[in-house]
Amino acid sequence: MKQRTFAKHLRRNMTQAENHLWYHLRAYRLNGIRFRRQQPLGPYIVDFVHFGSRVVVEADGGQHNDSESDRKRDDWMQSQGYKVLRFWNHEILQQIEVVLSVIYDTVTERDGSVCPEEVLEAAESALAEDWLKEEEDEAWGR
Known part of the structure; x- marks a missing residue:
């Protein structure tokens, strides 16, 4: 086989x-x-x-x-x-x-490419905050 x-x-x-x-x-x-x-x-x-x-x-x-x-x-x-x-x-x-x-x-x-869960969560949170800030800036015409 x-x-x-x-x-x-x-x-x-x-x-x-x-x-x-x-x-x-x-x-x-x-x-x-x-x-x-x-x-x-x-x-x-x-x-x-x-x-x-x-x-x-x-x-x-x-x-x-x-x-x-x-x-x-x-x-x-x-x-x-x-x-x-x-x-x-x-x-x-x-x-x-x-x-x-x-x-x-x-x-x-x-x-090294595998991140501990806390690092991933922090990165996701930071990306979400950046995205929200960009959305807010666009909404206010900044």
């Missing part, structure tokens, strides 16, 4: 933990950050990736306990400039806020 076909298969058959994490990452739900799921990356398919910061997120079950193949995979990704975050399935299912916090902190630390 080709890698892209297998990635589609994995997207349709995600684990409970992967589905739970995807619910929180999809559609820019993590403060506007875009993730891809079950994404081919070199010779591998990663669970989730943010390309801008080169952060890979893996949801691990019991089959990953001290896995040599996971170490080789992580080494390859690190050699390509990716930071790999691994979370056990039970961590994702029971402590999702902690998991999301670690992911967000890692992405924003590695990608």
Whole structure:
């Protein structure tokens, strides 16, 4: 089976933990950050990736306990400039806020184009104020 076909298969058959994490990452739900799921990356398919910061997120079950193949995979990704975050399935299912916090902190630390939410809100507020001032000036003929 080709890698892209297998990635589609994995997207349709995600684990409970992967589905739970995807619910929180999809559609820019993590403060506007875009993730891809079950994404081919070199010779591998990663669970989730943010390309801008080169952060890979893996949801691990019991089959990953001290896995040599996971170490080789992580080494390859690190050699390509990716930071790999691994979370056990039970961590994702029971402590999702902690998991999301670690992911967000890692992405924003590695990608200067991702702004903390407060910075985005301040920028939006400033733009809105400028727009209102321009509208007011036009209305008064200034």
